[in-house]
Amino acid sequence: MASILTNSSAMSALQTLRSINNSMETTQDRISTGMRVGAAKDNAAYWSIATTMRSDNQALAAASDALGLGAAKVDTAYAGMSAAIEVVKEIKAKLTTASEAGVDKVKVQEEITQLQEQLKSIGAGATFNGENWLAGGSATETVVTGFTRYDDSGTSKVKVTTANYDASTNSLFGAVDANGDVDDSTGILTDVMQISLTAADDVTSIATHLDNVETALTSMQTAGSQLGSMSKRISLQEDFAAKLSDALDKGIGRLVDADMNEESTRLKAMQTQQQLAIQSLSIANSNSQNILSLFR
Template sequence: MTSILTNSSAMSALQTLRSINSNLTDTQNRVSSGMRVEQASDNVAYWSISTSMKSDNKALGAATDALGVGAAKVDTAYAAMDSAIDVVNEIKAKLVTSSETSVDKEQIQLEVKKLQEQLSAIGQAASFNGENWMVNTTNTTVVDGFIRESDGTVKINTASFKAGSYAMFSTIDGGVGSGGILGAVMTIELTSVTTQGKIDTFLDTVETALGKMTNGAAALGALKTRIDMQDKFSSKLSDAIESGVSRLVDANMEEESARLSALQTQQQLAIQSLSIANSSSQNIMSLFRG
């Protein structure tokens, strides 16, 4: 039966066209944005996971930046320690020279004094961003990672350095360092009446300081190695997270391209079908023509 009040065929064709247009709009959005999960309504689970992981990746990037600052601090401290070792070795050489009875110990003391001043200058200059590990009494830490636990909690991972144990000086007052590894070295003073026994004591003091400084340089080197390894790992981890998020939310452009072409064809056919359905009611007019 044909009715001029209700065109069932046109209604059906219109519903089909609406569905196609809706799917076409979604596909066009995915093609333009490159994402198949752009908001929570697209896929609640994937959107939630991707949002958390993007946040973690950003925090990991910040931790990597902080790692760079830590590496700079370690490099600064190591450069100071390495230079100070060379200076202390020079003091050691001067003490050995002073053991010769014919030398002027007071003249050697002038050189020793300048070397001691150089040690203070090295310690005072070993500062990065206002932090000096070579003039310190406390232990320090550097950020080396961002971790999300299995229970969902997060924390910042740090690496520690015993700056208080390996510091060249505990304080520098008036340009003169005191305390720390080199505190005793700074008290060495030769005079014309300094005995060989006293010189031997000075040599023992220098050897003790060199041993501690060597241990400090080794600790800094180990920390630098850890920082370098963590930096490489953080870079790989960040890439892996980004790739994983991409698998969850990024659109497959090959599939979307094929779907877009198919929907455009379906849209054209649905419009044609609706046109045919609408024209069927016009045929009733022919029944009333004489």
């Protein structure tokens, strides 16, 4: 039946065109954002998982920053401790030389004095962000050395882990004053800094100085080992954090990222369908105009 009030063909063509336009809008949105799940309405389950994983990734980034700060503190202290150990070894060598007969001990002391001043410079310079673990350490320092990820009743959480370093026991010197000078009357190197050879020193007195140097070296090596192990642990955690963050990004991508090859192919097909639907609607609309010819 031909009717000028109801055009069933045009209504069907229009409905098809609307459906195609809606699909094209969805596809174009995916292409422009690069995501096939950009909101909860797209896929509530995947959106929820991706949102949680992104939150975890942000927490991991914060933990990585804390690891970086801890690594800087530990590495600064370790660099200073390593340098100080080498200088103390030099002092030990000078004392051994002074033990030999006929050696000018005053000249040797001049060299030792310069090495002692170098130790002070190392102690005062091993500072990061206002913290100096080699000079003036008076407490146990806490540094972030790792993190853990765990699930608590369905809620994913990230927690940092810490380690303690006894800066009081392992301090080489006392506090640094306003002029940048260290207090060498306290700390591991107290006896080393008190060495002052004169021509009157004999083998026995020099042997006492050597014993003090050996004691200081043992303490410094112990502290250096602690700092080195902490630095190694932090380094491993930083590598793990980077790999874990990449893995989370990949996991999120698999859930919500759009396949651009697929979407571009779909868009091409829909553009063709849209053109055909427009042509079909045009034909359906022209059918009503053809009724006029019946009255001529």
